[in-house]
Amino acid sequence: MPKARETVLEIDLKALKHNFEYLKSKLNNNTKILAVVKAFAYGSDANEVANYLQSLEVDYFAVAYASEGVALRDAGVETPILVLHPQAINFKTVIERCLEPSLYSAKIFNEFIAIASEEKQSNYPVHIKFNTGLNRLGFSENDVDYIVSKALETSAIKVKSIFSHLAASEDLNEKTFTERQIKTFKSISKEFSKAIGYQPMLHLANTSGVLNYPEAHLDMVRTGIGLYGFGNSKEENKNLKPIATLKSVISQIHTIEKGETVGYNRAYKSEGVEKTATIPIGHADGIGRQYGNKKGFVTVNGNKAPIIGNVCMDMIMIDITNINCHEGDEVIIFGNHPNASQFADATNTITYEIITAISQRVKRLLIKG
Structure with a gap:
């Protein structure tokens, strides 16, 4: 799949077909x-x-x-x-x-x-x-x-x-x-x-x-x-494939000193010299404020990066102190690893809520397989 250059929701029709056929296999022909x-x-x-x-x-x-x-x-x-x-x-x-x-x-x-x-x-x-x-x-x-x-x-x-x-x-x-x-x-x-x-x-x-x-x-x-792509149990989730992958990019990287704060209400305070990245997605896109302050995380180059500070309307900030990455690099909010169910678990909500909350201003990109 192509690397994201903006915030996009990729929709995999091949995965949709797999799920349809798997569920159909559970039924009789009539x-x-x-x-x-x-x-x-x-x-x-x-x-x-x-x-x-x-x-x-x-x-x-x-x-x-x-x-x-x-x-x-x-x-x-x-x-x-x-x-x-x-x-x-x-x-x-x-x-x-x-x-x-x-x-x-x-x-x-x-x-x-x-x-x-x-x-x-x-x-x-x-x-x-x-x-x-x-x-x-x-x-x-x-x-x-x-x-x-x-x-x-x-x-x-x-x-x-x-x-x-x-x-x-x-x-x-x-x-x-x-x-x-x-x-x-x-x-x-x-x-x-x-x-x-x-x-x-x-x-x-x-x-x-x-x-x-x-x-x-x-x-x-x-x-x-x-x-x-979700079967309401860990066992059945293995048999299904999430059709949606929410991706974004790193807009800017900051190095902050010990005691500096990040975001609205100074909700996050650095404990030392740290690197943060700003991502163009926020609560207006479906990533609620409950995911801030290290409750939620995204993935950058295969590494978990906690969301720090309060989620903004159009942006989140993440901790990338120990991650080798650059401005313009792709960020995975959810997809296969982690999937939306795991993302939702971070705040004790359900998969349905996170996937249906993704704003219509997020570009949809069809992957036909």
Whole structure:
């Protein structure tokens, strides 16, 4: 891969393909794959990632909001797109752009039926979300009769799938809870299908569900973090490849004397003669202030360099006292070694947070392999 000359996020499509094929190998031939590409495809590049996965014949995409689905349609994505958290104000746009809404409450359900009827739709595909223990969004098990009766009253919509979301599938200490969720969802599915008179598509498993609970694969699985190279465990991380590498460069090197300070609020004080380097990336780019004062580190020429002082909006400073390097040299914030999971561990946060936080002002560079 080319050496960075500015702050860039490299996106490796070969790694994406590897992850897709690895996750697919865990499924039987009849189980569909839905790729979650919300939040700019977990901080990478949703348009490029979705179009590449479309070329690999992924079955479905999911986004959080309607605007994300519109952006994918504008980028040429024709694969079905599930909108996981639509708002009623966007329902006309959802229909205009052939997006498929998740309906998770009586209010949202009835409002979409009204808009679909007004727009003279017939059998418009919708997905019904059930809450089985995450307690975030979704109908309860007791709502089955209500949903079915409303759905059968109108020809404007047709329930294409019913689904739920596992709350702790990555934590095997919560296996009993997860198995109870699976059992509850299968019970809901049986009751729903019988009442509505046909079998909607069923999906429940997220990435950790794919890896840990094959009995939850059902008709389709939804994978997000796994596609981007993380399996929510050290063991599975070895089988996946991070698709994103965040790189920058050394802008300037300083030699400071004992007792001199670095950065805002004089947060770092030198204990002797030291060398520091300034890097053009900061909290406006997704490297939060919590990584300052030696909590986080970057890699320069294969060596760990702690972040010193407070993280600035557009810059960080690092200690390079014992590292042979020069202005213009490449700096790795995260990639393969260390990966984003290890970077996030420094402040007890999660991989999801660090990779989705990378600002859109950071240049994306596609590596096609």
